[in-house]
Amino acid sequence: MLQDKKILLGVTGGIAAYKSVYLLREFVRRGAQVKVIMTGMAQQFVGPLTFSALSRSPVFTDFFDQNTGQWHSHVDLGLWADAFVIAPLTANSMAKMAIGLADNLLITTYLSARCPVFVAPAMDLDMYAHPSVKKNLEILLSRGVHVIEAGEGELASGLSGKGRMAEPQDIAEFVQQFFLSSQELAGRKALVTAGPTYEMIDPVRFIGNFSSGKMGFAIARELARRGAKVFLVSGPTALTTDEPNIELIRVTSAQEMYSHAQKIFPQVDMAILAAAVADYRPAEQAQTKIKKSDQDLVIHLVKNPDIAASLGKIKRSDQLLVGFALETDNELRNAREKIQKKNFDFIVLNSLRDKGAGFGVDTNKVTFVFPSGEQKAFPLKTKAQVAQDIVTQIVKITNESR
Numbered sequence: 001m002l003q004d005k006k007i008l009l010g011v012t013g014g015i016a017a018y019k020s021v022y023l024l025r026e027f028v029r030r031g032a033q034v035k036v037i038m039t040g041m042a043q044q045f046v047g048p049l050t051f052s053a054l055s056r057s058p059v060f061t062d063f064f065d066q067n068t069g070q071w072h073s074h075v076d077l078g079l080w081a082d083a084f085v086i087a088p089l090t091a092n093s094m095a096k097m098a099i100g101l102a103d104n105l106l107i108t109t110y111l112s113a114r115c116p117v118f119v120a121p122a123m124d125l126d127m128y129a130h131p132s133v134k135k136n137l138e139i140l141l142s143r144g145v146h147v148i149e150a151g152e153g154e155l156a157s158g159l160s161g162k163g164r165m166a167e168p169q170d171i172a173e174f175v176q177q178f179f180l181s182s183q184e185l186a187g188r189k190a191l192v193t194a195g196p197t198y199e200m201i202d203p204v205r206f207i208g209n210f211s212s213g214k215m216g217f218a219i220a221r222e223l224a225r226r227g228a229k230v231f232l233v234s235g236p237t238a239l240t241t242d243e244p245n246i247e248l249i250r251v252t253s254a255q256e257m258y259s260h261a262q263k264i265f266p267q268v269d270m271a272i273l274a275a276a277v278a279d280y281r282p283a284e285q286a287q288t289k290i291k292k293s294d295q296d297l298v299i300h301l302v303k304n305p306d307i308a309a310s311l312g313k314i315k316r317s318d319q320l321l322v323g324f325a326l327e328t329d330n331e332l333r334n335a336r337e338k339i340q341k342k343n344f345d346f347i348v349l350n351s352l353r354d355k356g357a358g359f360g361v362d363t364n365k366v367t368f369v370f371p372s373g374e375q376k377a378f379p380l381k382t383k384a385q386v387a388q389d390i391v392t393q394i395v396k397i398t399n400e401s402r
Helices: 017-029 048-055 074-080 091-099 105-112 131-142 168-181 214-225 254-267 307-314 331-342 383-401
Strands: 006-011 033-038 083-089 117-121 151-154 160-164 189-194 199-202 205-207 229-234 246-250 270-273 280-282 301-303 320-327 346-351 367-369 375-377
Touching: 006 017, 006 048, 006 074, 006 105, 017 033, 017 048, 017 083, 017 168, 033 048, 033 074, 033 105, 074 105, 083 091, 083 105, 083 168, 091 105, 091 117, 091 131, 117 131, 117 168, 131 383, 189 214, 189 254, 199 280, 205 280, 214 229, 214 246, 214 270, 214 383, 229 254, 254 270, 254 307, 270 307, 270 383, 307 320, 307 331, 320 331, 320 383, 331 346, 331 367, 346 383
Parallel strands: 006 033, 006 083, 083 117, 189 229, 189 270, 229 246, 270 320, 320 346
Antiparallel strands: 151 160, 199 205, 280 301, 346 367, 367 375
């Protein structure tokens, strides 16, 4: 199941460290090779000898081993692993990961790792619910770290609530399912649009919107993680990606995005249109900066090409087309109309009336709406988690159509 997978297990200083012993055994039972890194505080809860005996490998606790005189390279450890699992992850180590504070071997290895990283937080319920902890989790998720949610139950403090580290078998299953799903879309190609478009008025002014591109980039990363080759056409945004399976194409205007989408779509198996494309552009763009005067300024606007509708018209039966609808009123009615007009296989609906959804934030609250009228609503999640839900639905539809 995890045969010959190389798993680096990071253990930080929480009472749940004892459960990491059982997690190590579960990984070994499933066929994995495991190496363990422990922080100094973790050793106060469980001794390195226990992990060493069960992993049949020396435990790494510091950069330099005083007994053997051996230097432990965080770079080599990061390159060795197929997966880095940090369980438990304390609030302290989580904060270090979020800001890049490399003051121990575990965090330095995390910063060097090129493999998928999984974390299983464990702390008291008030700590887990604290805004700073929630923000740090959002930061990690936005960077592609896979968070295995803490469970609810009795805690070491004697209180009861959310904060228990997930059970070892559940963590091992989560990692195993990741590897099973990592090639679900191997050989498939996808087009993703992201971010806003800027429609120039003059060389220094434009018509645009507040889209950050976070949702589209998260979808592109999730598609790439599952094996797809992704063409990511992005409007102006500060985001970037170094994923080898993602070809990033930067554009400014709706017309540029339309041209690239028209060129790429016939080559791909699916398109997910997450960009917030301007519906109108100035009929004329001034070549020099428009100077202020005592007169009102009137700008004549003309329609931009409808990227979604144009792709819907040329969509083949073997292609999948997914759209987005950001609405402020009559949300479901507007979403259903867009599905029919634009030939979507399903649409991702979100409303600016929902707190934590929309532009510029790291979270989203969405409902999938299907041509049949069926709806599937989700609670507020990070955009990385929403991307996972979207791609999982795409995989489901793809498998059903085979």
